[in-house]
Amino acid sequence: MLALELLVLLMVGAKLAPDSILGRWLIRAPAEVLGRMTLRGVLLAVLGFVFLLAFLAAGPEMIALFGLADLSLLADVAALVLLTGVSARFETARTLPMRAVRRAGVVLRRARRRRTRVMRPRPPARDDPASGPAWAFA
Numbered sequence: 001m002l003a004l005e006l007l008v009l010l011m012v013g014a015k016l017a018p019d020s021i022l023g024r025w026l027i028r029a030p031a032e033v034l035g036r037m038t039l040r041g042v043l044l045a046v047l048g049f050v051f052l053l054a055f056l057a058a059g060p061e062m063i064a065l066f067g068l069a070d071l072s073l074l075a076d077v078a079a080l081v082l083l084t085g086v087s088a089r090f091e092t093a094r095t096l097p098m099r100a101v102r103r104a105g106v107v108l109r110r111a112r113r114r115r116t117r118v119m120r121p122r123p124p125a126r127d128d129p130a131s132g133p134a135w136a137f138a
Contacts, residue, residue, distance in 0.1 A: 014026040037045070055062075 010022065010026060013020075014023045017023055018027060034042075
């Protein structure tokens with residue numbers, strides 16, 4: 001509201017005293033710039049002004065939409081992290097019993113191999129000390 005009052009005061013001052021610095025600055029300078037502009041420049045200026053007004057009117061909604069987009073992005077990232085962790089835990093829970101069964105199978109196969117192996121009989125132990133290694137002295 002204060003900016004609007006200031007603008008009205010400047011316009012009234014320029015209208016009442018057109019030969020002052022304020023009148024030259026607010027009336028003659030824009031008139032000279034507009035006099036040098038081509039049709040294309042005028043159309044671009046009008047289009048830019050319309051876009052500025054549209055942005056000013058829709059600015060808060062756009063900021064809210066950007067905020068929602070950021071919020072949805074964060075929610076998506078959180079969901080992906082959560083699902084990745086669940087997937088890794090599920091994979092571990094799924095493969096752990098399979099590994100245990102494989103290990104049990106390996107242990108059972110090794111035990112079967114040991115049972116089927118032919119064992120050579122051990123020679124009887126010698127109790128007399130004279131039956132040690134034979135030393136040959138020449």
